[in-house]
Amino acid sequence: MAKLPAPQELIASRPPFPGEHWLALKPEFSPGSFCYPAKPDTMERLHMPNPHEWDPAADDWGLPENWEKTLCDAFAERLEKHRSLKLFMDICVRCGACADKCHFFLGTNDPKNMPVLRAELLRSLYRRDHTMLGKLLGKTAGARGWDKSVVKELFYYAYQCTECRRCSLFCPYGIDTAEITMIVRELLHEVGLGTHWIMDPVKNCSFTGNHLGIQPHSFVEIVEMLADDCETVTGIRPKTPFNKKNAEILFITPSGDVFADPGIYTFMGYLLLFHQLDLDYTLSTYASEGGNFGSFTSFNMAKKLNAKMYAEAERLNAKWILGGECGHMWRVINQYMDTYNGPTPANMIPPTSPVTGTVFSNAASTKMVHIAEFTADLIYHNKLKLDPSRNDHIVTTFHDSCNPSRGMGLLDEPRYVLKAVCNNFVEMPENTIREQTFCCGAGSGLNTEEIMELRMRAGMPRGNALRHVQQKFGVNHMACVCAIDRATLPPLANYWAPGVTVSGLHELVANALVMTGEQKRTMDLRQEDLPGVEEDETDAQEGGE
Amino acid sequence: MRLTECLRDEKEEILRLWMEAVYATYPFDAKGVLRTVSDPFGNPGADMTREAAHALYDAVMGEETTVDGVKGALERFVKLRAVQRDTPSRALGVFHLLKPIMRQRLLPHCTDSGELNGYLAAESRLDSLILLAFDMYMADRETLAESRVKEIRSQHAQLTKWAQAFKKSLLVAG
The missing domain is CATH 1.10.1060 (Fumarate Reductase Iron-sulfur Protein; Chain B, domain 2)
Structure with a gap:
């Protein structure tokens, strides 16, 4: 008569020494x-x-x-x-x-x-x-x-x-x-x-310029809606310049910031910041994607998709390109763009901040500046009026995205910005940040839902470090400068450190940004009430009586 | 030897044996790292196992503890097993591996000193912990399922909003 297996047999513990060579064991x-x-x-x-x-x-x-x-x-x-x-x-x-x-x-x-x-x-x-x-x-x-x-x-x-x-x-x-x-x-x-998750965006980028394959007119309308939301929060409707010839700066960011939650709030942050600076810039419906899933496919595909950046800068006669918060986009730009698509069109010049006059000599070759560098320079020169107390309900940490940190050494600029716009900042443990940062677990085209368990175990070291600062220091927020992170970290945080929210850097910048002519801020860019604002009003009324 | 003394004396060895049994559920070539790297962030899987082992032992042996306290200590370990193994039995079966170890290391002492009831109570507490862990496992799996749905919604959040506004404008226009 057959007997039920013992628990040890059910969980299939392996023999003390494997019978086969490691290379012979197949997945x-x-x-x-x-x-x-x-x-x-x-x-x-x-x-x-x-x-x-x-x-x-x-x-x-x-x-x-x-x-x-x-x-x-x-x-x-x-x-x-x-x-x-x-x-x-x-x-x-x-x-x-x-x-x-x-x-x-x-x-x-x-x-x-x-x-x-x-x-x-x-x-x-x-x-x-x-x-x-x-x-x-x-x-x-x-x-x-x-x-x-x-x-x-x-x-x-x-x-x-x-x-x-x-x-x-x-x-x-x-x-x-x-x-x-x-x-x-x-x-x-x-x-x-x-894989589908990589090749579908590659196809969409090839034919319409962005990952979801949104047609230019729809892309513009979606951005307009984000500008409407900015107005609801601040009372100011930021400009949304598209395909403007002779603009000084061409701005390119991953399209995830236009379509996906919570990236959209980072995009709203860009719009408000540029409006406040009265920046002479333009968005593009052709170069409507900074991300490059071609880089997860082949070098040739990466080169092809990246070519639109310089092509559009040439067509619009932009002097230089400002790039949004993205991970692998910056790996491609910093490591490969020169040889893929260089030299830059003749109309482009070494990037110079029109606000501070700073010449970004580090970008002399590619003519592309990361927005964290741009904003850090603004803050360093006192060009932004900031009220970090609006982010006081946040105790934030910073996730170094792999490509900007290890791929281009962007370590201090985002922290400089973050500390200027948030009063409560806590670092995760030393061997999980900066150059040693742990990946979100779903970069390079793996952020697809059919492998959610795999993503949760791959992201475990990051989730574990986040959980540590959540429990030890009360961290309830994690900022990052990568669109894939903004998509993949929310489920990771929800699994390993529930209660921690995730945002891009410029969402927090815009929350703290005091804009000329703005209405009293009672909510953040997500249209969630700012804690303490209503109580202040009540206090003021009581004080007045 | 009295049960309490026995529990104290055997603790380190029982924990070691249980952690070895847990590591034996991973491939042979991964075991070295799990056993030797002690950094809690450089080797988080082993750190989670260690934390769970201590909490498990103390709770099973009847130390003063609360349900929330022990759940908190097991949480990371259960979360890890919930995404590492494809069936609940393979994920949570590791808790059952404590029983043969207890029977080997503690039962003879308890039988000799006439404290069999104390031993059986400890095994019953282990059963309770496994039930608690099963609840946690299910909650983790629910979180994963919800994450998939939420992610699909989030990916196209603004696009959906735009499409809804477009549909509304069409309806208004008749």
């Missing part, structure tokens, strides 16, 4: 562990190779007949093109310094999510075809050949890396594991494997 494609695949129609319209219908949970992924040759050739081509990739393949000594630095490893405890071993998935293939030892000794030298389960494994782990580069910070050789992930994703695209 299980259970629902929630993978992103949905891109639609063939999307891939066809983008002229991506081998578009086809496939299901990650199925045994057969419908790879093209010559899939192995395609992948080997594509890998060889990239090794030839990117000397850095060849270096990253050769130089790793597997010291393990990166092993416990990845939020995916810390959250999943899956060894193949150790950056060193994730890279080893590709490196083992490299050894077989591109190293003498691998050719001669094969498996003994850590080499292995391609098979379909290897392709599946590469897909599984390339989309369990957010390209945040925290591991690179600890690598004594400076190996950029994010670039290895980028290459793996490129290779997978060669055989028609991509």
